Amino acid sequence: MRFAIGDTTVDVIVDDDDFIAPLSEFFPGYVPELIAAHRGTLEPDFVDLARGLARFAIQSFVLRSGGRTLLIDCCIGDHKEIPEIPGWHQRRGSGFLDRMRRSGVDPAAIDLVFCTHLHVDHVGWNTLRDNGRWEPTFPNARYLFGRRELADWMAQHDAGRAPPIHARALEQSVIPIVEAGRADLVDDGYEPGPGLRLVPLPGHTGGQMGLVVEQAQQRAIFCGDAIHNPLQIFQHGLSTSSCADPQLARETRTKILAEAADSGRLVVPAHFRGPRCAHIRAQGGGYAPVFDANV
Template identity: 35%
Template sequence: MSLTYSLGDLTIHRVIEQETSFVPALEMLPGLTGEVLAENRAWMREAKALDQQDVLLLCFQSYVVKTPHHTILIDSCIGNDKPRPQRPKWNMKTDDTYLRALNAAGFSVDDIDFVMCTHLHVDHVGWNTRLENGRWVPTFPKAHYIFAKQEFDHWSAQNAKAEIPPFADSVLPVVEAGRHELVGNDHAIGDHVRILPTPGHTPGHVAFTMGRGKDDAVFSGDLMHSPLQTHYPELSIKFDVDPDAAAKTRRSFLERYCDSDTLCCTAHFPSPSVGKIRRKGNGFVCVAV
């Protein structure tokens, strides 16, 4: 299985923290019927996207992208030492899987210039910080952390009403350390990195497009969680804050990139997780490269 992709003047590395069963398909995708699941069960199991109990299999990973100018980490996964009682596999984790995978890709925490978050959910911000002498400190000490302002403002307001643990332990300590930057949708880094607004999963969810002058690669975040959602873009997950908006955004995104050379790097599709979007009937498919 390849963990590294080179295209144009980008090199993309997958850094996997977990690849595991998550939530039953019929629970995760409220619009999914037993009949549609049955029609798709065989290829989903073959693609390692569904287990024998019809539970979705998801990958939890970061991407590290080398441009000619910068080393950029996209979405920092689950993290260690964090109280996540609703998710036993994430709760108070202490393993070295993530940092070993980062090192195996050829990077140390000091090598990262930018950490970019598609949104601020628990499994996309976890390694933003690590516990040091009882305090949360930025894991990547030299990095600028890029947060979409609309997304940050949304979670700030929620956190003001009642503490949101991932925001409190994985976002605010970065802000307190003065390592963050709140950006609008027109933000770019050099001539290689741009923001593509993709609202629906969260109010300020964004994708990142990379490449000089064209989208060689796009990092879709939680725009879609399972390959089933490329076949049926109208299927939104139960965690989408606005399921209708998420479905519209997803179809628009898939239309934008279908039959192009852009490499679509998904957050949660089972390995290999990346591919090119192709049209299939009234839907699409992400074809591995």
């Protein structure tokens, strides 16, 4: 799947197209009546109300802009130890890199990799296993990690406080990049290319950042896990059980939606299935997604 934002082309490379989680566990406090009222928009791509499930994609975005190629988020990866999620544990032959090549993107042509945050489903393809070692997957890329995000996770890791699933992700997919000298630690406001800028999106994790594109009168924000599912556009106060600071995540999400409704900025979260992105319309004191093939 491909779309364009101004002069930037965006290819969506999917690693797991139907990851499911019980609504009641992943979205504590969701209002069933509100979701049911919008089931015509949310089903079948984003929820399965009969089974009480939310549906997600785990995917990367490849941006080609101004002669540079930027990969946003690195999904799950192969051969990773993730026993908490059997479908992701020691995966083999998932075909992610082949799908990338079929989209016309040579992994060797990736100039920059940007991880919005350092959760297990955003860092996996940073590395490949080679003779028992984790080596950078993209041989010519610099990897952009948020300075604060990495510091937060390393502090948790070194104190033994990081949840094991994320501690292992650091060990398999982040620390090897740092040790290989391939990481650039970046702060809010960093510009990875013309018309591209990193912005803070705290709450889901302490140091999550998004990427804003502003080119040729077109605007978008790649907002990672600030919004997981369109049901959080209808119920914008709804944070997830995986958010480190649900209140701050709520404030960040509300700000993204208000700005998008105001400016026409396209919202591109990490885990939307279907059209993968949405415009936002203010509606009745809240918000609604507008899914438009002609983004």
